[in-house]
Structure formats: C-alpha cells, structure tokens
Amino acid sequence: MNEQPTRETTLRLEAVNLTKRYEDGVLALDHINFAVQSGELFVMLGGNGAGKTTAINLFLNFLEPTEGEARINGIASHREPLKAKQHVAFVSENVMLYGNFTAIQNLDFFARIGGKTDFRRNDYRDVLLRVGLPEDVHDKRLKSFSKGMRQKCGIAIAILKDASAILLDEPTAGLDPKAGHEFVRLLDSLRSEGKAVFMSTHDIFRAREIADTFAILDRGRIIMQEPASNLAGKDLETLYIQYMAGHNNSSVAAAGGIHA
Amino acid sequence: MLSTLVQKELRAMLLSPKFVATFAVCSILMLLSVFTGVQEYGAAVRQYETSTQLSEQQMRQETTWARMTTTVLRQPDPMQIFVGGLTYDIGRWSGISTRNSIKLSGSTYSDDPIFAVFRHIDFAFIVQFILTLFAILFTYDAVNGERESGTLKLVFANAIPRARYLLAKCIGSWLGLVIPICIPIILCMLLVGVMGVSLSAVHWGRLVTFLGISLLLFTFFIVLGVFISSLTRRSSVSFLAALVVWIGFVLIIPRTAVMAADQIVRVPRVAEIEGQRDGYAKDRWATFMEESQERWGSRCSLEELDESERDTELWNRMQEEDSLRRIVEKEIESYETRLQEDLRRRKAAQQHLAFILARFSPASAYQLAAMFLAGTDISLKARYVDAMTAYRTQFNDYVEKKQAETGSTGGVMITMSSESGISITTGRDDVGIDVSEVPRFSPPEYTYVAAVAPIIPDFGILALATMVAFMGAFIAFLRYDVR
Ligand SMILES: Nc1ncnc2c1ncn2[C@@H]1O[C@H](COP(=O)(O)OP(=O)(O)OP(=O)(O)O)[C@@H](O)[C@H]1O
Ligand SMILES: [Mg+2]
Numbered sequence: 089m090n091e092q093p094t095r096e097t098t099l100r101l102e103a104v105n106l107t108k109r110y111e112d113g114v115l116a117l118d119h120i121n122f123a124v125q126s127g128e129l130f131v132m133l134g135g136n137g138a139g140k141t142t143a144i145n146l147f148l149n150f151l152e153p154t155e156g157e158a159r160i161n162g163i164a165s166h167r168e169p170l171k172a173k174q175h176v177a178f179v180s181e182n183v184m185l186y187g188n189f190t191a192i193q194n195l196d197f198f199a200r201i202g203g204k205t206d207f208r209r210n211d212y213r214d215v216l217l218r219v220g221l222p223e224d225v226h227d228k229r230l231k232s233f234s235k236g237m238r239q240k241c242g243i244a245i246a247i248l249k250d251a252s253a254i255l256l257d258e259p260t261a262g263l264d265p266k267a268g269h270e271f272v273r274l275l276d277s278l279r280s281e282g283k284a285v286f287m288s289t290h291d292i293f294r295a296r297e298i299a300d301t302f303a304i305l306d307r308g309r310i311i312m313q314e315p316a317s318n319l320a321g322k323d324l325e326t327l328y329i330q331y332m333a334g335h336n337n338s339s340v341a342a343a344g345g346i347h348a
Numbered sequence: 349m350l351s352t353l354v355q356k357e358l359r360a361m362l363l364s365p366k367f368v369a370t371f372a373v374c375s376i377l378m379l380l381s382v383f384t385g386v387q388e389y390g391a392a393v394r395q396y397e398t399s400t401q402l403s404e405q406q407m408r409q410e411t412t413w414a415r416m417t418t419t420v421l422r423q424p425d426p427m428q429i430f431v432g433g434l435t436y437d438i439g440r441w442s443g444i445s446t447r448n449s450i451k452l453s454g455s456t457y458s459d460d461p462i463f464a465v466f467r468h469i470d471f472a473f474i475v476q477f478i479l480t481l482f483a484i485l486f487t488y489d490a491v492n493g494e495r496e497s498g499t500l501k502l503v504f505a506n507a508i509p510r511a512r513y514l515l516a517k518c519i520g521s522w523l524g525l526v527i528p529i530c531i532p533i534i535l536c537m538l539l540v541g542v543m544g545v546s547l548s549a550v551h552w553g554r555l556v557t558f559l560g561i562s563l564l565l566f567t568f569f570i571v572l573g574v575f576i577s578s579l580t581r582r583s584s585v586s587f588l589a590a591l592v593v594w595i596g597f598v599l600i601i602p603r604t605a606v607m608a609a610d611q612i613v614r615v616p617r618v619a620e621i622e623g624q625r626d627g628y629a630k631d632r633w634a635t636f637m638e639e640s641q642e643r644w645g646s647r648c649s650l651e652e653l654d655e656s657e658r659d660t661e662l663w664n665r666m667q668e669e670d671s672l673r674r675i676v677e678k679e680i681e682s683y684e685t686r687l688q689e690d691l692r693r694r695k696a697a698q699q700h701l702a703f704i705l706a707r708f709s710p711a712s713a714y715q716l717a718a719m720f721l722a723g724t725d726i727s728l729k730a731r732y733v734d735a736m737t738a739y740r741t742q743f744n745d746y747v748e749k750k751q752a753e754t755g756s757t758g759g760v761m762i763t764m765s766s767e768s769g770i771s772i773t774t775g776r777d778d779v780g781i782d783v784s785e786v787p788r789f790s791p792p793e794y795t796y797v798a799a800v801a802p803i804i805p806d807f808g809i810l811a812l813a814t815m816v817a818f819m820g821a822f823i824a825f826l827r828y829d830v831r
Contacts, residue, residue: 176505182498185502197356202506203507
C-alpha cells in the first residue's frame with residue numbers, strides 16, 4: 089500500500105482510447121479519452137446505456153478493454169490489476185454490504201481487505217459520524233439499513249481505504265434531496281483532501297453543485313468535455329438536452345456557444 | 349489478508365439464520381442416533397452374555413459326549429453404535445454339531461421386522477445423508493450469492509488475488525461448518541463413555557479413523573458446493589444443480605451400481621441352481637437306468653448257473669450296481685459343488701463390480717469405508733462363518749476323541765445272542781462328563797490393520813474427489829465474472 093512513488097504524478101485516472109465491445113457486439117465505449125487529476129472532481133453525465141458503468145468496470149478490471157487502457161496512477165488496470173486497485177476506491181450505484189454484519193463489522197472487513205489493518209473501533213465510529221450515520225446505528229445489522237444509509241456506508245469504506253482515486257457510479261441515485269446534498273458535501277471534502285474523484289450520474293443539479301469538469305457520454309462517445317468554469321452561468325440542463333439532441337441530429341453547433 | 353477473508357466467511361456462516369436451525373437438527377439427530385445405538389448395543393451385549401451362559405450351562409448338563417452340541421454367538425462390536433451396517437441383518441448365532449454345517453440365524457431384523465422397514469439411523473447415515481446435504485445447503489451460493497448481493501464487486505474493487513479469495517471461501521466454509529459439528533461429535537463420545545461402553549485401543553483407532561473419513565466426505569461436499577457456485581451465475585440455478593448432484597451421488601449412483609453389476613455379471617437365482625442340479629440328476633439317473641438294463645440284458649441268465657454260484661453271482665452283480673450307483677451319486681454331488689462354486693465366484697465378481705461402480709460416488713465410497721471400519725461390512729458374515737466353521741471342526745474333533753476314550757457311541761446298542769437273549773446297552777455315562785476342556789469359541793479378531801487396509805482406496809477416492817472439486821472451483825473462479 090505504498091503510494092509514495094506515484095505521489096508526484098497528479099494524473100490519477102486516465103482513459104486512453106478506451107474501447108469496449110461486448111461479446112454480443114454492442115460497442116459500449118468507443119475510444120474515449122479523459123483524465124482526472126488529484127483534487128479534481130470529474131462528472132460523467134450520460135443517459136441510460138451510455139456506457140458509464142462500462143467505463144468504471146474497465147477501471148476496476150471487471151472487464152477487459154477491447155482497445156486502449158484505463159490507468160490508475162499510471163498503471164494500466166488490465167495489466168496489473170492488483171497493483172492498480174490499491175490506488176482506487178469504489179462506490180457503486182447501490183452499495184451492497186454483508187446484511188448480517190453490523191456497519192462496524194462491514195467497515196472493518198472492507199478496511200482490512202483494502203490494506204488498512206490498524207484501525208480501531210473509534211476510527212470506524214469517527215468515519216461513520218463523518219458520513220452522517222448516527223452512533224445508534226453503528227452496531228445495527230446492515231440488512232436493516234435504508235438505501236441512503238448503505239450509500240453512506242459505501243462512502244465511509246471508500247474514505248477508510250484512503251486511496252488516491254475514487255470511482256463513484258451514480259452514487260446519489262435514489263437518495264432524497266437532503267441525503268444527496270450531504271453526499272455531495274462529502275465528495276467536496278474528499279476532493280479538498282487531494283483525491284481524484286470520478287463520478288457518473290444522470291443528476292445534473294447535483295453535478296452542478298460540485299463538479300470541476302463535466303463530460304457528456306452518449307452511446308459510448310464523449311460528446312462534450314468542459315471545465316465547470318466554462319459553463320458558469322449557463323443552464324446546464326438545457327445544454328445537456330441540446331447536446332443530446334444536437335448529437336443525435338449531428339448538428340452540435342446548434343447547441344450554441346459553448347465552444348466559444 | 350487471508351485470515352481476514354477466512355474470518356469473514358466464518359462469521360457470515362455463523363450469523364446466517366439457517367445455521368442455528370440446521371446445526372441444532374444435526375446435533376439432536378447425532379446424539380439421538382448414538383443414544384439409541386448404545387442402547388441397542390447394550391441390549392445385544394446382554395443377550396450375548398445370557399445366551400453364552402445358557403449354552404455353557406447346556407453343555408454342562410449334557411451327560412453323553414455323543415449328544416454333545418453347542419451354540420456359538422456373534423459378539424456385538426461397539427462400533428455398531430456408529431455404523432450399523434449389516435449387523436442387524438446377519439444372524440446372531442449358530443448351532444455347532446456334527447450333523448449340521450454353520451448357519452447364522454436370528455438376526456435383529458428377523459426378530460423385529462419393523463426395524464427392517466425403517467432402518468436404524470446411525471451416525472454414518474447422518475453423515476452420509478444429512479451432513480452432506482447440510483454442506484451443500486451452506487455452500488451452493490458461496491460465490492454466486494455474493495455476486496447476486498453485489499458484495500463480490502466491492503470485494504474485488506480491492507487488490508485481492510482471486511486464488512486467495514477462493515481459498516478463503518473454502519477454508520472459511522470448512523471451519524464454519526466443521527467446528528460447530530465437532531461439538532455434537534464430542535458430546536456423542538462423552539455419551540458413549542457415560543453410558544458405560546468400554547472401547548479398546550483398537551476400537552478407538554477405528555473410531556477416530558471413521559470420524560476422519562466422515563470429515564473428509566463432509567469436506568468433499570463443502571468444496572463441491574463452492575465449485576458448483578463458482579460455475580453458475582445465479583444461486584437458484586446452483587441450488588438445483590447442487591441438489592441434483594447430491595441426489596446422484598448419495599441416492600442414485602450406489603443403487604444404479606448394484607443394478608448395473610447385476611445386469612453385467614449374471615448370477616443365477618437359487619431356484620435356477622436347483623433346477624439345473626435336478627435336471628442334471630434326472631439325466632444322469634436316466635442314463636444309469638438304461639445302462640443298468642443293458643448290463644442286466646447282456647449278462648448271461650442266472651438260470652444257467654447252478655444254485656451255489658447263483659447266489660454269489662447275484663451278490664456280485666448287486667455289489668457292482670451299487671458301486672456304479674454310488675459313482676453316479678458322487679458325480680451329481682460334484683456337479684452341484686461345481687454349480688455352487690460357480691455361483692460363489694459369480695457372486696463375488698458381481699459384488700466386486702458393484703463396489704467398483706458404486707465408488708464413482710464418494711458418498712458410497714464413504715459408506716463402504718465406514719462399514720469396513722466398523723466391522724459391520726459385507727464380510728462380517730463370512731468372517732464369522734469361517735471362524736465358526738473352524739471352531740466346529742475343533743469342537744467335533746474333541747468330542748469324537750472323548751467319545752472314543754469313553755467308548756460311548758451314543759444311541760442304543762441291541763445285542764442278540766442265543767445265550768443271554770436280547771440285551772440293550774445305552775451309551776449313557778450316568779456319571780456326567782467334564783466339559784471344562786472343551787474348546788470354547790472365540791470371536792474372530794478384527795484388527796486395526798484389517799479394518800483400515802480395505803478402505804485405503806476409499807480414502808484415496810475421497811481425497812481425489814475433494815482435490816478435483818477444489819481445482820474445478822479454482823479454475824472456474826479465475827474466470828468468474830464478478831459483476
Ligand atoms: N454484459 C453486457 N453484455 C453486453 N452488453 C452490455 C453488457 N453490459 C452493458 N451492455 C451494453 O453496453 C451499453 C452500456 O451499458 P452501461 O451499463 O455501461 O450503461 P450506463 O451508462 O451505466 O447506463 P445506466 O445509466 O443505465 O446505468 C448498453 O447498451 C448495454 O446494453
Ligand atoms: Mg450504469
């Protein structure tokens with residue numbers, strides 16, 4: 089778990105010509121390129137079936153890329169998956185933990201397999217409080233947790249791993265506005281700790297609150313990628329819809345003025 | 349990291365709600381089986397002791413060597429508590445006399461047919477049918493269950509080598525099931541001790557080996573469950589698959605093996621043998637009669653001889669016929685012996701084949717091994733029949749010797765003479781006889797080596813099957829799609 093050699097490189101997550109064609113012929117990702125630096129929060133927007141989960145699965149080596157590479161701290165994850173995965177934490181769209189274990193037991197297990205063996209109960213309590221889970225649920229079994237509580241546990245696990253990059257696949261889907269807001273605040277604090285955060289979502293409003301960089305993925309292609317500063321003051325939802333429509337009509341220019 | 353993974357498996361196993369229920373059922377069944385086994389054994393021992401005394405007493409009361417007979421008994425073995433095997437099917441005693449050969453009669457099942465209908469549940473049965481099911485039930489979703497619940501993805505988002513994960517799965521499931529099962533096993537041992545069954549060192553050796561091979565079977569089914577779960581994506585599918593495999597191994601293969609062996613090696617039925625023998629005898633006698641008639645016809649008529657020669661000639665001819673007749677009888681007898689010999693050989697071949705085929709299932713390999721270890725296997729009857737036959741010779745020789753010494757021929761001798769008329773002498777020694785030197789039957793010894801030697805192949809089969817299942821699980825999991 090020694091991250092020293094890669095500390096200097098700030099490029100944490102990199103997709104280089106990343107392409108995935110499934111066995112049934114579906115081209116889920118078509119030569120996509122992007123990079124996430126430390127302290128950057130990258131939001132990937134895209135409709136259902138755009139290829140967001142596929143991209144994350146490629147980073148985690150759950151899938152082999154058809155072409156190109158997904159790199160974590162410069163390590164191609166399909167070449168050296170064990171090494172690459174040391175530097176990444178993952179929060180899925182529906183965090184599933186061991187239902188018969190308590191929150192603390194789950195945290196302990198995942199911290200240990202993430203390579204962190206010297207945490208105490210207090211550390212787990214602190215991190216659970218940080219993600220907004222009150223002390224009275226810490227020793228409750230996970231199966232009694234609501235989806236929002238599970239998502240919070242998921243982020244707690246990611247925090248404990250203390251990896252330099254975090255991948256989140258639609259983490260706020262299904263959360264109520266308050267929980268969503270809290271979640272986003274947490275991501276903000278992680279970013280300020282210097283983590284590189286990659287988040288896929290449909291949720292433009294949530295994304296707008298914190299993103300440093302936006303990308304729009306449509307049918308396996310990145311059709312827009314802009315720093316948030318470029319989009320300041322613009323109505324992102326309209327833009328998104330315009331982009332999607334524009335891309336479909338192959339008349340991106342009609343979306344107007346973003347590239348200016 | 350391995351220990352973390354193993355601990356997690358262990359904890360997951362122990363915390364699952366089905367665990368307590370299944371474990372309780374297993375424990376109760378085990379203890380009950382041992383309890384009834386001990387009682388059954390105790391009753392058998394008491395019966396053995398009283399019958400032995402009775403037969404001893406009868407011997408003492410006998411007044412003439414000529415009528416000296418005795419009864420020998422099969423000694424109950426404490427291992428029958430754990431593996432009933434054939435012990436209840438085989439007769440418990442045989443008479444020893446000059447006239448009749450050894451025949452074991454009076455089996456428990458013939459005395460209490462109700463037990464034959466619903467066989468005894470013994471420890472080996474519980475291992476073979478219930479523990480294996482238990483093992484499958486807890487491991488059929490070891491891998492795909494975690495995939496379905498989504499935890500597999502989260503685990504493999506970390507730097508975990510797959511081999512290590514699978515190893516932890518197997519070790520964790522194994523410990524999680526074996527440690528709890530050891531508790532009722534220890535209680536069973538205590539129960540045996542408390543209920544006053546004394547075990548010799550050889551018995552302990554056999555018992556420990558038996559427990560070892562039981563654990564090996566259990567291990568096989570645990571690993572098999574993991575294997576099936578890493579071959580399938582959905583736990584509903586693997587549940588069915590595991591159940592089908594279990595039924596095949598535990599119920600189908602052993603029975604099919606016997607049926608197949610029966611088809612492949614034909615063994616004539618008793619009626620067939622008798623029919624064959626009778627047919628042969630009929631033919632043989634028919635030819636004998638024909639030949640005899642021819643002989644009578646070809647000889648010169650008795651009328652041609654004078655009176656004194658006629659009698660001797662008739663006598664000679666009858667003597668000749670008689671010896672020819674005896675030759676025919678001998679031929680028929682040897683024909684029957686050959687038939688019996690052939691029957692025995694075929695039976696042995698059939699049994700051999702059936703065992704080989706049955707051993708395709710580790711469950712039946714286990715069953716055979718358990719019976720051998722307990723000494724309640726298929727050779728139990730032969731072991732006793734052989735020992736009793738040897739004893740019979742010894743006994744009869746002794747009795748004959750004594751008979752010659754005392755001059756008592758038994759029965760009644762009637763002497764007729766012109767001087768004293770008719771006198772009747774019985775061979776009875778009215779003083780009674782000393783039976784203290786009569787050889788006594790000692791049960792055939794069943795050593796540890798004799799018990800363990802035949803199960804070495806079964807041990808090998810179980811170990812190999814476990815290895816194959818583990819390798820299979822390993823290979824399947826290396827390619828497993830964790831999404
Ligand atoms: N295992 C698979 N085999 C074949 N095709 C797949 C597989 N998984 C995904 N796809 C296809 O790949 C494309 C991208 O799917 P993906 O799950 O990456 O989309 P997504 O952006 O995550 O969508 P959502 O917002 O609904 O989660 C879709 O067309 C989908 O049908
Ligand atoms: Mg998705």
